Amino acid sequence: MPTSSLVQIKGLRDGILITLGSGEWDYIQALLFTQIDERLGFFTGAKLALDVGSHSLRVANMTALRDKLSEREISLWAVVSESPKTVNTAQLLGLATRISMQRPNEGSPKKAKEKEIPKGNSALWVEKTLRSGERVKYAGNIIVMGDVNPGAEIMAGGNILVWGRLRGAVYAGVDVEKGHTGQNKDAFICALTMTPSRLQIASEIKNPTDHEKFQKAVKVSLKDGKFHAENWREK
Amino acid sequence: MSAKIITVTSGKGGVGKTTAIASLGIALASLGEKVVCVDGDIGLRNLDVIMGLENRIVYDIVDVVEGRCRLRQAMIRDKRVPGLFLIPAAQTRDKNALSPSDMIRLGDELRPEVDWVLIDSPAGIERGFKNSIAAADRVLVLTNPEISAVRDADRVIGILEAEEKGSPELIINRVNYEMVQNGEMLSTEDVLDLLAIKLIGVVPEDKSVLVAANQGMPVSLDNDSRAGQAFRNIAMRLTGKEVPFMDLAEKDGFWDKFSKLAGGN
Known part of the structure; x- marks a missing residue:
């Protein structure tokens, strides 16, 4: 394959x-920097989005890449990929994982399929404590094995289940593309201690006061458009 | 020798990072270790002031990285404690004068020279912070028992975990025992409950720290200071010794006792 098609640059x-x-990956990355260094004046100060295709990148790869770019004063703000591992890594580092391209006719059938909301019994598995500033976004269900600290955010198209202490902001049943709106009124949120700084299900929003928080396992859902809390126990 | 590189960081400013670096540097050097303290706060240097070495600066860290001097020329020897050195920050440049790869190179150059490299991180989570953790083997997160400082510490720990730096260790600085007892200040347990990382030190609030810093006499040189003792304990823990945590309920330093006797407050 000619090297020009391995690194394609678009405005x-x-x-x-x-x-x-x-x-x-090392070869592709080297090619990328050759291209950039040849036209450094053009790239300096640029906001860069990278589509890495099917490359599976670990945190170490991506931070190395970001640091190298930042040394050239290029800010990496988004990494788009078909690899779930890479998408996960990008999210961990606080990078965007989707960009609006304004070219709907170019979208391949595969890309369109990705945008479908995952249905059924699957969920995004997050096995760590989410700390301040971390955000997890997924169109389906999300399960967190760990705490959700104040300042962390979880946004799900489906349900949210926290096997730990929930102290951050959670949005269930929302449209993760558009942000803070949603239609999925059947979504629910469970946590071992239900003490969120902010709760949202579909388009209902609540900033719970201290006496609306629970130091025990609770499931919160919507009943007739109002928040309803019940003990969370197996059925 | 192959030095261990340790960075002290906090996210929030003003929690006592620079004082901690100076105090740990002196405490480690007093244990017979060879230590270099590196000021990573380019543009806002003050580790040199706290260590009382300001007048002796000729070359700084940017001079080393940009090749204007040799590494050893920029290492200022502290005459009070054998084996203690400072590499000052540049005051006339900014954070962009260094890159993470510069710091890794500098760290590799320092490793054969000393036993410990202590890097003082600037506040924030931007370039200067990224520089300061680039070479670190171990990161110590310093916080105060107050909500904003703990929140920032949590953010920093999240970034360190995401960068696969391993789990950092925690120092809680400026704990006022009486205020904790009265429920006016977060306790050690409250802080640990949220941050959930390994605790390596709890430093009581101590007026002598400020006095010492203004005199360029880091507090761990002061045998009567409780904060100084806490930093000496942390230094021992860094070298792998088991030291029990200090009983904060014990009355403060010599001067407090003295002023009580003298009828002061």
Whole structure:
């Protein structure tokens, strides 16, 4: 494959999109920096989105890449990928994982399929404590094995289950693309201690006061459009 | 020798990072270790002031990285404690004068020279912070028992975990025992409950810290200071010794006793 098709550079409305082809990651990365260094003046100060295709990137890979870019004063704000591992990594580092491209006719059938809301019994598995500033977003259900600290956010199209202490902000049954709106009124939120700073199910929002918080396992759902809390126990 | 590189960071400013670095540096050097303290706060340096070495600065960290001097020329020897050195920050540059890879190179150069490299991180989570943790083997997160400082510490711990730096260790600084007893201040347990990382030290609030800092005489040089003792304990724990945590309920330092006797407050 000619190297030009391995690193494709496009202008976006607000920055630059670089699409990387498949191959050995170190090689592709080296090609990328060759291209950038040849036209450093053009790239300096740019906001860069990277489409890494199917490359599976670990945190170490991505931070190395981001640091190298930042040394050239290029800010990496988004990493788009087909690999769930890479998407997860990007989210951990606080990078965007979707960009609006304004070119609907180019969308491949595969991309369209990704946008479908995952249904059924599957869930995004998060096995760590979410700390201040961390955000997990997923169109389906989310399960967190750990605490959700103040300042952390979880946004799910489906239900949210926290096997730990919930002290951050949670949004269940919302449209994760559009942000803070949603239609899924059947969504629920469970936590071992239900002490969130902010609760949202579909478009109902609550900032619980101290006496609306529970130091025990509670399930919160909507009943006739109002928040309803019950003990969370197996059925 | 192959030095261990330790960074002290906090997210929030003003919680006592620089004092902690100076105190730990002196405490480690007093144990017979060879230590270099590195000021990572380019543009807002003050580790040199706290250590009382300001007048002796000729070269700084940016001079080393940009090749204007050799590493050893920028290492200022502290004459009070054998084996203690400072590499000051540049005051006339900013955080962008260094990159994470510069710090890794500097760390590798320092490793054969000393036993410990202590890096003082600037406040914030931007470039200066990224620089200061780039070379670290161990990161100590310093916080105060107040909600905003703990929240920032949580953010920093999240970033460190995401960068696969391993789990950092926690120092809680400026704990006022009486205020905790009265429920006016977060307790050690409250802080640990949220942050859930390993505790390596609890430092009581101590007026002598400020006095010492203004005199360029880090508090761990002061044998009567409770905060100084707490930092000496942390230094011992860093070297792998088991030291029990100090009983904060014990009355403060010599001067408090003295002023009580003298009828002061």
